[in-house]
Amino acid sequence: MKHAWWKESVVYQIYPRSFADSDGDGIGDLNGITAKLDHLKTLGVDVVWLSPIYRSPNDDNGYDISDYRAIMAEFGTMADFDTMLAGMHQRGIKLMMDLVVNHCSDEHAWFQAARTSRDNPYHDYFIWRDPKPDGSPPTNWEAAFNGSVWEWNEPTGEYYLHMFSKKQPDLNWENPQVRAEVHALMRFWLDKGVDGFRMDVINMISKPWRADGSLPDAPVVREGFLQPGFALTCNGPRLLEYLREMKAEVLDHYDTITVGEAPMATTQQGREISNERSGALNMLFQFEHMDLDSGPLGKWDLKPLDLRDLKRTMSRWQDELAGEGWNSLYLSNHDQPRPVSRFGDDGEFRVVSAKMLGTWLHMHQGTPYVYQGEELGMTNVKFARIDDYQDIEILNMYRVATTERGQDPAQVLASIHAKGRDNARTPMPWTAGPNAGFTGGKPWLKLNPNYPQINAEQALADPDSVFHYYRRLIALRHAHPIVVYGRYDLLLPEHPHIYAYTRTLGAERLLVVCNFSHGQPVFELPADIFHSGTELMIANYPVPTEPASTEDLRALRLRPYEARVIRLRA
Structure with missing residues (x-):
């Protein structure tokens, strides 16, 4: 097995909006991150994965990008970015940016031009289809954030595809000009000194076109409703071709860390994509272990985790990628609830169960990921009112479930308390003081009310804290090659x-x-x-x-x- 720095690293994910606010507007920013870099240095991590900081209308908290070469104003300036990057490198920490190129924002200049006319040069940057003969959308697919994946565009008299929000039109990777644009923006950031990319839903870039250019309807899971289209759009026929092209055009010319977010990926696809000889990326974020506590209707359909299922899933990925590819190891990120609430005990045994979960994860073969606050043992929140939530997925799901499907609002809130993405997005608690030391203003999202007990200041002062245990875990990995390569x-x-x-x-x-x-x-x-x-x-x-x-x-x-x-x- 080849040795590589990214195999031996521990990655820390920062969700910038919720990490640290330097200017009192209630929103985390780049200067706030720079001010907290010593926290990461003390923890011992090697790489920071930074969720999107690009210019965006913020329909999906930055995952709808309107300019890939500009910084979102509320996060700071490009000069602030350069200062932050220099501060990371001075501390021996590398930076992995979020690359969101399955889709962009409908406010991106490309789409603004594309929607004006079928003859516009940018029109083919996106995916358009005429309605069915009865005037209905081209397929029966439901978007990730509810509603149809198709949105009508009056100026051209056709629908455009969006697998997520209607403000996130999917890019047409069949067009070589789109791929060239992606390669160019990657070089822009790598030439600035960035060390790699986490690639958002990258296995959705190749769509399953039929010979006539149409897309298939999804099998009917729920009569009378739109049907989930994810299974049909992941791992399309040209995916590996596109990724290998990206590797040849860009990644082979830099020393990078790359991880592709890959919902619905199989171990075979994991081996193919992360294969050191013939693949394209270092590793994948697969979701199989994240779906084990979901019922047949998806993530909001709650069921208890059976540990034997977790063993089978994790062991299959460990065994089938051994010597052929590489695993990423994670239990939480900006899209997942807090692991101590999900898989441990966030009450009496919060500290020991948080440490247990960290031990279990970091001792596997693969590159471990720590999501901000995980090193403190942060827990889920249970906001009593839907108005206290900000996430588009939560708000859309609640509206559809309660108004269109007639579900009990209390039961819907219980699912949100367990699985909602805002569980991971409550601001980072730095102190027990006002607003948890996160901001001098009003936080963009309510704080977890337990921040007086769970915060970084308390954790650093307590030698038996989750934080200091994570330090020891990370040091153990750095000191013993068996933890990486065994x-x-x-x-x-x-x-x-x-x-x-x-x-x-x-x-x-x-x-x-x-x-x-x-x-x-x-x-x-x-x-x-x-x-x-x-x-x-x-x-x-x-x-x-x-x-x-x-x-x-x-x-x-x-x-x-x-x-x-x-x-x-x-």
Whole structure:
């Protein structure tokens, strides 16, 4: 297996709107990030992934871009960006930008020109289709943010495709001029010193055209409603061709880190795209493990996580990419709820379960991602009123569910409390003081009310905090190549509460044992793993005196949400 700096790195995601506000307008900005870089240096991360900071009307909080080469005014200026980037590099931290090129904003100059006439040179930058003979939209697809994926454009008498908001028209990657534009804007940022890209829904850029240029209808899941079109638009026939072209034209000429967001991706696609010899990107964000607590109707259809499902999913990605590709490791980001509320216990066992989840994740093979506030053990929020939320997905879903589908508003809010994206977007709590030290003004989104107890100042002062535990986890990864390059092997695949696995590199072996429950299950070391001694590497409870030998591992009673990483000595 080839060694690479991006395999050995830990990435920290910043959602700029919610990280730190320097000018008192209630919105996080670039100068706020610069002022907090020592927090990241102390944590020990190697790379920052920065969610979009480009000029945008903010229909989807910056994921609708109107100018790819300009900074959103409320975030600062290009000079502020240069200062921030220099501050990161001075601290040995690289910067990965968000590349959002499946779609742009309907206020981008390209689309403003494209919608005026079918003959406009920019018209073919986007995806247009005539209505069906009965005047209805070209397909029955539902957009990610509800409603049809097709929006009528009166000046040209046709529909344009938008897989997300109607203000986010999809780009037509069949047009080589569009691809050249994307390559040029990538070079613009790489030449400024940026170190790579996280590519938003990149596996949607190739659409599944029929021979006649039409798109297929989606299978009917719910009678009388629009049907989810995502499964039909992910992993299209020319995806790898487009990504390989991007690699040849741009990425091969720079030393970058690249990760592609890839909903609905399979392990086979993960191997193909991240293959070191024939692929195009370093790694993918796959969603399979993020969908395990969703029912057949999608993310808002809540169901409990079965740990055995998580084992099967994670182990398949670990096993099938081993030696062929590379995994990204994450439990949270700007689109996901807080993991301690989702997979742990955000009450009595908040701290130990947050540490357990971090241990479980970081000890896998792959590049770990830490989302802002995860290192503090931040929790979900339960705003009582829909008006307290800002996210377009939440607001559209609530409107459709309550007014069009007649669902109980209280039940809809319960789903939002569990899965809503604003759970991850509440402002970063820096102190227990006014507005959590995030801003001197009114925060753009309400703070999590538990910020007096959960904040960075408190975490840094407490040697037993989640923050200092994450520091130790990251340091462990940096110090021991086995954590990066060791082989993964699952133990106890059918145990309902214990997730245990080994990592092996040469003669060295680590044992990772995690209890995902409130109970106290007994871990029994399988008889075929025999070693004469052990060494505790890290644990989320006060360091136990045992195990002194593998005999003690034959009946190790775990405390609630306990995690241990143990070196097994031959």
